[in-house]
Amino acid sequence: MRTLLTHATLVDCVQPQPQADTAVLIEDGRIKDIFAAGQAPAVGDAEVIDLKGAYLMPGLWDVHIHPDYFASLADMPLPEQVTLFGHKLQAAMLESGIMGLRCAGAHHYMDVAWKRAFDSGQHLGPRLFAAGHFLTTTGGHFLTSGHALECDGPYGFVQAIREQIKNGVDHIKLNLSGGIMGPAWDLHRHSFLLPDEIKAAFDICRLREFKVMAHATNPEAVKAAIRLGAHSIEHGYILDDECIELFLEHDVWYVPTLSISHLTPGQATNDWEQRWVKNRNLAHSLCCRADAAADVHQAGFLKALKAGVKMALGSDIRPLKDAALLELGLWVRDGATPWQALQAATRHGAAICGVGDELGTVEKGKIADLIVVGGNPLEDINNVRRLQLVLKDGRIVSDKRR
Incomplete structure (x- = not known):
C-alpha cells in the first residue's frame, strides 16, 4: 500500500523550522521518501492526500500514565x-x-494485556509500554490508587520485581519517595526505601536488564536513583545543583510531570486548564500542597532544561486524551520553547521508550505514525489541538477534516 501526502507543511521534529509544500511518500507503513517543494514524484498507484498546507508531524507521546x-x-x-x-x-x-504511552503503574497487568492486544493487531490502539504494578514500601506512596504493591526488605523487592518480569512488563516502576497527591504521611520531601532495599531493587533490575522508572521527588531520592542506575527520574519536584550534575554525568532521563503541581484553581490560566480543574474537583488540602510545591518544581524544571538534561513529556493525569495536551501547555508556560516542548512529546518520548530509531520523527525509513494539525505548533503549542488526521503505520485511523 502506497500513500502520498502532498502540500504538507512538515514539522519533522529533527530541525526546528517548518518545511513548506513538502510531500511524503508512505509505503507498507513506513516513510519511503520525503520530497521538497516542487519535487513530488509521479504517483503511480499511490493514494494521494492533499493536506492543503496543514502541518504534518510525528504523533505525540505521553510517557507517564x-x-x-x-x-x-x-x-x-x-x-x-x-x-x-x-x-x-x-x-x-x-x-x-x-501515538505512544508509557505506563507508570497498573494493577492486574491490565497495561500488559492491552499492549499485547494492540501489538497483535487484535485492537487498534497506540504503542503501549507496560509497567505492571508500581512498587513501594508498606505505608508508601499513593496506596489508594489501587496500582501499588507494598514490599518490605531487600528480598521483598526482589521477589516483586521478578513477578513483574514474569508477567510481561517492559520496565520496572519504583516509588522511592512520597508525593504531592496523598495523605498527610505521604510527603514528597520524604524518602521511603532503606539503603539495602533500594540497592537490592536496582541490583535485580540490572541483572535482568530491565530499565527502572524511578518515582523520585526530593534530592536524596533522585541522587540515589541516578547513582544506582535509573533509566528515568519521574517528577523531581525538588532538584538541587548536584541532581542536575548527576543527570548529565549519568545520561539519565527526566520526566517532570508539571501537571501534578500546576493544575489547581489558583494556577489555571486558560479555558482548557480551568475546565480540567473544575472536573477534577481536587480536595482543597491537595490543592494547597500542589500550590506550595509549584514554584520549586518550576525552578528545577527550568534548571534541568537550561543545563541540557534529557527530558521527555509525561503527564501523570487523566483523561489520557487531554493529559499530554495540558502538559505541553505547562511546559511552555513554565519557560520551555514550543520547539523544546514538541521534541519532549515526540522524539524524546520515543527515545525514552527505546524506539527512537523507529518512531518519534518524520524521517525516511521510520514507521509512519503521524498526525496532521491545522496550525503551526512552533508558533503556538496549543495548535496541536487542531487535529485533522491521525495515521498509524501509514494508514488513516482518524479523520477530523470535516
Whole structure:
C-alpha cells in the first residue's frame, strides 16, 4: 500500500523550522521518501492526500500514565476496569493524536494485556509500554490508587520485581519517595526505601536488564536513583545543583510531570486548564500542597532544561486524551520553547521508550505514525489541538477534516 501526502507543511521534529509544500511518500507503513517543494514524484498507484498546507508531524507521546484510580474491585469490577482503560487508550490516539504511552503503574497487568492486544493487531490502539504494578514500601506512596504493591526488605523487592518480569512488563516502576497527591504521611520531601532495599531493587533490575522508572521527588531520592542506575527520574519536584550534575554525568532521563503541581484553581490560566480543574474537583488540602510545591518544581524544571538534561513529556493525569495536551501547555508556560516542548512529546518520548530509531520523527525509513494539525505548533503549542488526521503505520485511523 502506497500513500502520498502532498502540500504538507512538515514539522519533522529533527530541525526546528517548518518545511513548506513538502510531500511524503508512505509505503507498507513506513516513510519511503520525503520530497521538497516542487519535487513530488509521479504517483503511480499511490493514494494521494492533499493536506492543503496543514502541518504534518510525528504523533505525540505521553510517557507517564496510569489507568483510572479505583480503591478496590468493589468500586468497579476488574473486567470493566480493563475495558475502560483500553477505551481511554484508544481515545487518546484517535481524538488527540497520542501515538505512544508509557505506563507508570497498573494493577492486574491490565497495561500488559492491552499492549499485547494492540501489538497483535487484535485492537487498534497506540504503542503501549507496560509497567505492571508500581512498587513501594508498606505505608508508601499513593496506596489508594489501587496500582501499588507494598514490599518490605531487600528480598521483598526482589521477589516483586521478578513477578513483574514474569508477567510481561517492559520496565520496572519504583516509588522511592512520597508525593504531592496523598495523605498527610505521604510527603514528597520524604524518602521511603532503606539503603539495602533500594540497592537490592536496582541490583535485580540490572541483572535482568530491565530499565527502572524511578518515582523520585526530593534530592536524596533522585541522587540515589541516578547513582544506582535509573533509566528515568519521574517528577523531581525538588532538584538541587548536584541532581542536575548527576543527570548529565549519568545520561539519565527526566520526566517532570508539571501537571501534578500546576493544575489547581489558583494556577489555571486558560479555558482548557480551568475546565480540567473544575472536573477534577481536587480536595482543597491537595490543592494547597500542589500550590506550595509549584514554584520549586518550576525552578528545577527550568534548571534541568537550561543545563541540557534529557527530558521527555509525561503527564501523570487523566483523561489520557487531554493529559499530554495540558502538559505541553505547562511546559511552555513554565519557560520551555514550543520547539523544546514538541521534541519532549515526540522524539524524546520515543527515545525514552527505546524506539527512537523507529518512531518519534518524520524521517525516511521510520514507521509512519503521524498526525496532521491545522496550525503551526512552533508558533503556538496549543495548535496541536487542531487535529485533522491521525495515521498509524501509514494508514488513516482518524479523520477530523470535516
